Amino acid sequence: MRCFVHRDREAVGVCFYCHRAVCDKCSVYDDSKLFCQDHNIKMYSLEFTKFYVMAIDLARDAAAKGVRTQDLVAKLERDLKEVSRG
Ligand SMILES: [Zn+2]
Ligand SMILES: [Zn+2]
Structure with missing residues (x-):
């Protein structure tokens, strides 16, 4: 290579x-x-954070349509806090 x-x-x-x-x-x-x-690692973290925010939005959307995603949203938000810390 x-x-x-x-x-x-x-x-x-x-x-x-x-x-x-x-x-x-x-x-x-x-x-x-x-x-x-x-x-660099900052760009990577930023991109990673964007995906989390997107996933949370999708889960919220689904929840609004009656799908049980509260646990998923809570988990993603927790993970996002982990990732964006520091
Ligand atoms: Zn080179
Ligand atoms: Zn590169």
């Missing part, structure tokens, strides 16, 4: 965020995770 920037260099891993292959020159470690130069 080759680096997505340097086609002549062997990749050492893939970006945790975009999953592109990066060589040792292009890899950045953040919170002990590997990223390409375009991404």
Whole structure:
């Protein structure tokens, strides 16, 4: 597997965020995770948070239609607090 920037260099891993292959020159470690130069752990957390907010919205929607999702909403909101802390 080759680096997505340097086609002549062997990749050492893939970006945790975009999953592109990066060589040792292009890899950045953040919170002990590997990223390409375009991404970092903050961007990843932000994206992750967005998915949680979306999931909570969907669950609330379903609840409004009579589906029992209160437990799910409560769980997601708890998880979201965990993720967005710090
Ligand atoms: Zn990336
Ligand atoms: Zn590279």
